[in-house]
Amino acid sequence: MRRVLTLTILLILSFLLQTTVFSLHDVTSVSPNLMLILTMSFGIMRGRREGMLTGFFSGLLYDLFFGSWLGLYAFVYMCIGYVNGTFHKNYLMEDVGLPVFIITLDQLFLDLVIFISSFLLRNRMNLGFFFVHRMLPQLLYDALITVLVYRLYLRINRHMKRKAAGV
DSSP states (O other): OHHHHHHHHHHHHHHHIIIIIHHHTOBTTBOOOHHHHHHHHHHHHHOHHHHHHHHHHHHHHHHHHHOSSTTHHHHHHHHHHHHHHTTSTTOOTTOSHHHHHHHHHHHHHHHHHHIIIIIGGGTOOOHHHHIIIIIHHHHHHHHHHHHHHHHHHHHHHHHHHHHHHTO
16 A cells, blocks of 8 residues: 555656656756656566556556547556566666666657657658657656666665565
8 A cells, every 4th residue: 555655656746747847947848758767667676567557647647638649648658667567577676777778768669659649640750850859859868867766766666665574
């Protein structure tokens, strides 16, 4: 119960920070995708099931407020959380290199889905412009923010594990 409450608070806090504080100080109209970082982090740290659930609720929250199609982001984030959860057993959590690499792949996948659903289906096929002005800055920004935020989520995860073990 405590883990669900902690994850819910992190989800709401990440959403609020992403949509308010960080969107005001954006660089090249890009703000860090804290919801994706949360999904990736808990997928890696807790496994496929928790990554998938975190991704679903992250995407659903984003769909409810900003999505043009209800369920698109929920499905994409859920898939990302599930795939990231496969790294749970084969990963040393203190290493930050793999999360930076994974968040780059996750953001690339998410941006391609956004490009297909928002631009390609509306016959706007300038992928090069989208890549240079939207995808590349977002990839770099998320990779930098992941280094800081992942360590915070790692501390929270350790604390939750200690509380669950009764230590």
